[in-house]
Amino acid sequence: xxxxxxxxxxxxxxxxxxxxxxxxxxxxxxxxxxxxxxxxxxxxxxxxxxxxxxxxxxxxxxxxxxxxxxxxxxxxxxxxxxxxxxxxxxxxxxxxxxxxxxxxxxxxxxxxxxxxxxxxxxxxxxxxxxxxxxxxxxxxxxxxxxxxxxxxxxxxxxxxxxxxxxxxxxxxxxxxxxxxxxxxxxxxxxxxxxxxxxxxxxxxxxxxxxxxxxxxxxxxxxxxxxxxxxxxxxxxxxxxxxxxxxxxxxxxxxxxxxxxxxxxxxxxxxxxxxxxxxxxxxxxxxxxxxxxxxxxxxx
Amino acid sequence: xxxxxxxxxxxxxxxxxxxxxxxxxxxxxxxxxxxxxxxxxxxxxxxxxxxxxxxxxxxxxxxxxxxxxxxxxxxxxxxxxxxxxxxxxxxxxxxxxxxxxxxxxxxxxxxxxxxxxxxxxxxxxxxxxxxxxxxxxxxxxxxxxxxxxxxxxxxxxxxxxxxxxxxxxxxxxxxxxxxxxxxxxxxxxxxxxxxxxxxxxxxxxxxxxxxxxxxxxxxxxxxxxxxxxxxxxxxxxxxxxxxxxxxxxxxxxxxxxxxxxxxxxxxxxxxxxxxxxxxxxxxxxxxxxxxxxxxxxxxxxxxxxxxxxxxxxxxxxxxxxxxxxxxxxxxxxxxxxxxxxxxxxxxxxxxxxxxxxxxxxxxxxxxxxxxxxxxxxxxxx
Numbered sequence: 274x275x276x277x278x279x280x281x282x283x284x285x286x287x288x289x290x291x292x293x294x295x296x297x298x299x300x301x302x303x304x305x306x307x308x309x310x311x312x313x314x315x316x317x318x319x320x321x322x323x324x325x326x327x328x329x330x331x332x333x334x335x336x337x338x339x340x341x342x343x344x345x346x347x348x349x350x351x352x353x354x355x356x357x358x359x360x361x362x363x364x365x366x367x368x369x370x371x372x373x374x375x376x377x378x379x380x381x382x383x384x385x386x387x388x389x390x391x392x393x394x395x396x397x398x399x400x401x402x403x404x405x406x407x408x409x410x411x412x413x414x415x416x417x418x419x420x421x422x423x424x425x426x427x428x429x430x431x432x433x434x435x436x437x438x439x440x441x442x443x444x445x446x447x448x449x450x451x452x453x454x455x456x457x458x459x460x461x462x463x464x465x466x467x468x469x470x471x472x473x474x475x476x477x478x479x480x481x482x483x484x485x486x487x488x489x490x491x492x493x494x495x496x497x498x499x500x501x502x503x504x505x506x507x508x509x510x511x512x513x514x515x516x517x518x519x520x521x522x523x524x525x526x527x528x529x530x531x532x533x534x535x536x537x538x539x540x541x542x543x544x545x546x547x548x549x550x551x552x553x554x555x556x557x558x559x560x561x562x563x564x565x566x567x568x569x570x571x572x
Numbered sequence: 573x574x575x576x577x578x579x580x581x582x583x584x585x586x587x588x589x590x591x592x593x594x595x596x597x598x599x600x601x602x603x604x605x606x607x608x609x610x611x612x613x614x615x616x617x618x619x620x621x622x623x624x625x626x627x628x629x630x631x632x633x634x635x636x637x638x639x640x641x642x643x644x645x646x647x648x649x650x651x652x653x654x655x656x657x658x659x660x661x662x663x664x665x666x667x668x669x670x671x672x673x674x675x676x677x678x679x680x681x682x683x684x685x686x687x688x689x690x691x692x693x694x695x696x697x698x699x700x701x702x703x704x705x706x707x708x709x710x711x712x713x714x715x716x717x718x719x720x721x722x723x724x725x726x727x728x729x730x731x732x733x734x735x736x737x738x739x740x741x742x743x744x745x746x747x748x749x750x751x752x753x754x755x756x757x758x759x760x761x762x763x764x765x766x767x768x769x770x771x772x773x774x775x776x777x778x779x780x781x782x783x784x785x786x787x788x789x790x791x792x793x794x795x796x797x798x799x800x801x802x803x804x805x806x807x808x809x810x811x812x813x814x815x816x817x818x819x820x821x822x823x824x825x826x827x828x829x830x831x832x833x834x835x836x837x838x839x840x841x842x843x844x845x846x847x848x849x850x851x852x853x854x855x856x857x858x859x860x861x862x863x864x865x866x867x868x869x870x871x872x873x874x875x876x877x878x879x880x881x882x883x884x885x886x887x888x889x890x891x892x893x894x895x896x897x898x899x900x901x902x903x904x905x906x907x908x909x910x911x912x913x914x915x916x917x918x919x920x921x922x923x924x925x926x927x928x929x930x931x932x933x934x935x936x937x938x939x940x941x942x943x944x945x946x947x948x949x950x951x952x953x
Contacts, residue, residue: 328652331917331920394930425782451944454940521936539932
C-alpha cells in the first residue's frame with residue numbers, strides 16, 4: 274500500500290502531474306480518507322464523518338467503497354471487486370476497471386490472491402486472512418434510522434449508547450410477526466459499544482464478521498461516513514437470549530451448478546407457466562466455479 | 573445464469589458506452605459546439621456550473637454536451653472533475669456591492685434606492701411558442717445582430733441605453749444602496765450579526781450535517797439542485813411542512829462579482845477574474861410569539877450564474893430555517909431537509925442505484941416473508 278504522504282503546495286506546483294494523470298483522487302483527498310479510516314479502526318463501529326469527494330461513479334453506486342479502495346490501494350496491490358458476490362456483475366466490472374486503471378493494481382477474481390476486496394452486499398465464502406482488507410459499499414450507514422429520523426437525536430443516541438428504542442423495535446417485531454423480520458444489513462453491536470448497519474450483507478455473512486482475522490472498512494460516500502470492524506473484534510447481532518439469530522435457509526436448497534448447500538444461495542424462480550421448480554445457485558460466483566473444479570475465468 | 577441483464581462484463585459496458593457516443597456524435601445534424609451552448613443555452617450552462625460548484629462556462633458546456641443535456645449528469649461530470657484538482661487557495665471575502673449589476677429589481681418598494689434595472693429577463697414576455705420558420709428566424713436574427721453591431725460602434729460611449737445586458741452603460745458599475753439599508757435606517761430589521769460562524773465552512777471538505785453553521789447551509793443550497801430547492805420551498809408553502817410564512821423580496825440581482833485571492837508570494841490581494849451570480853434578499857415578516865414582531869428579518873440567497881428561481885428559494889429557506897431553529901440548539905427538521913436532501917447528485921445517484929442488481933438482498937427478504945408465514949402458521953390451533 275502507498276505511504277501516507279504529506280503533500281505541500283510547492284510539491285504540487287513542482288510536479289502538477291505527480292502520480293498518475295488519471296488519478297481520481299488527489300493526494301490531499303487520499304490523506305484525508307486515510308485519516309478517517311485510521312480513526313474508524315481506532316473506534317470500532319463509530320461512523321467517522323469524512324469529506325467525501327465526487328467520484329466518477331454515481332453516489333449510491335459504490336462511491337464510498339471506491340474512495341476507501343483508492344485511498345488504500347497502490348500499484349503493488351491486487352484487487353478483487355464483487356457485486357452480489359459476482360465478479361462479473363456490470364457494476365463490479367466497471368469499478369474494477371476504474372480502480373485498476375487508476376492505481377496500477379493487479380486484478381483478480383480469487384480471494385486468496387487479493388490484498389484488497391471491494392464488495393457490494395456480500396462477504397466472499399472463502400476465508401479472508403489477516404493481511405487482506407475488505408471494503409464494503411454502504412448505501413445506508415445509520416442502523417437506527419428505522420426508529421429515529423432526526424440526525425441530531427441519532428448522534429446523541431450513539432454517543433450515549435442509548436439503543437433502547439432499537440431493542441423495543443426488535444421486541445415489537447417479534448410480537449407482531451413472530452420473528453425478527455430484519456433481512457439484510459442486520460444491526461450488530463461492535464466491540465460492545467456501537468451498533469452498526471452491516472450494510473446490506475445477508476444475515477448469512479454476519480457471523481463472518483465476529484472476530485474476523487481481517488479488517489472490514491465500510492464506506493458510505495453519499496452520507497459521508499466511514500466505519501470499521503477491525504480484526505478480532507466482537508460483532509454481536511442484536512437479538513434476545515431466547516430468540517436465536519437466524520441466517521437465511523431454505524430446506525433442500527442446493528446450488529444447481531456446484532451442488533453446494535453450505536453457501537449463500539440465490540433463487541432462480543420458475544416461469545409462472547412452467548412446471549419447473551425453483552432452482553438455486555451460489556451468489557459467490559468465483560467460489561461456485563472452484564467447487565466445480567473449473568479454473569477458467571471468463572469476463 | 574440468473575440476471576443476465578446485469579452480467580456480460582467489460583465488453584457489454586464498452587458496447588453500451590459506444591452506443592451512447594455513436595448516437596450522440598454521429599448524428600447527421602451539424603455539430604453542437606460548446607460555444608453554442610454557452611451563447612445560446614446560457615441558463616442551462618449556468619445551472620450546471622451552480623450545481624457542479626465550479627465556475628467554468630467552457631467545461632460546463634462540455635459537460636452538457638457529453639451528458640446529452642441532462643443537467644444533473646452534467647453537474648456530476650463537473651464535480652468529479654473538480655474532485656481531482658488540488659485546492660490551492662480560498663478566495664477573499666468580497667463585498668457583493670462591488671459586483672457589476674446586470675439586472676436588479678426590488679419588489680418591496682416602487683422607488684427603492686438605486687435603479688429598477690430589468691436587464692435580460694423574460695419575466696414579462698408572453699409565453700408564446702415562436703413557431704416561425706426556423707430559417708426565417710435565423711435570417712432575421714442575423715440581420716438584427718448586424719444592425720446592433722453598427723449601433724454599438726456608433727454609440728460606444730453613450731450612457732444610459734440599458735437595453736440589453738447594460739454592456740453599453742456604466743449604470744451597472746455604480747454602487748447602489750440596498751433596500752436593507754433603508755429598512756435598517758427605519759429600524760425595521762432585527763440585528764442578526766453573529767460571531768459563531770467566522771469562516772465559511774467548506775462543504776466539499778467536511779461532512780456537513782445538522783446542526784450546521786449558517787455558512788454551511790448557504791453553501792449546500794448554493795450547490796443544490798434547482799428543482800429540489802424550488803420543490804422544498806413550495807412544499808413549505810402548500811405542502812405539509814409549512815415553515816415559509818410571508819416573504820417579500822428585497823433584492824433580486826444578477827451581477828458580475830470579482831474574485832480575489834491573497835497572492836501566495838506578495839501577500840497582496842489580487843483580482844483573478846469574476847463570476848456571474850444571482851443574489852436575493854428575502855424580507856420575512858416576524859410573527860412568532862417569541863419573535864420581535866416590531867421588525868422584519870432577512871434571508872439570503874446567492875448562487876452561480878443566472879438562476880433566479882434557485883436564489884429566491886434559497887433566500888426563503890434560509891430565513892425559514894433560521895426562524896425554525898429550536899432554542900436548545902437542536903437541528904430543525906427543515907435544516908435536515910435542506911442539508912441532506914437537496915443535492916442533485918446525492919438524490920439522483922441513490923435513486924438510480926435501484927437499477928443495480930439486488931438479488932442477494934431480495935433473497936434475504938423473501939426468506940423473512942416465508943419466516944413470518946411459518947410463524948403465523950405455527951400460531952394457529
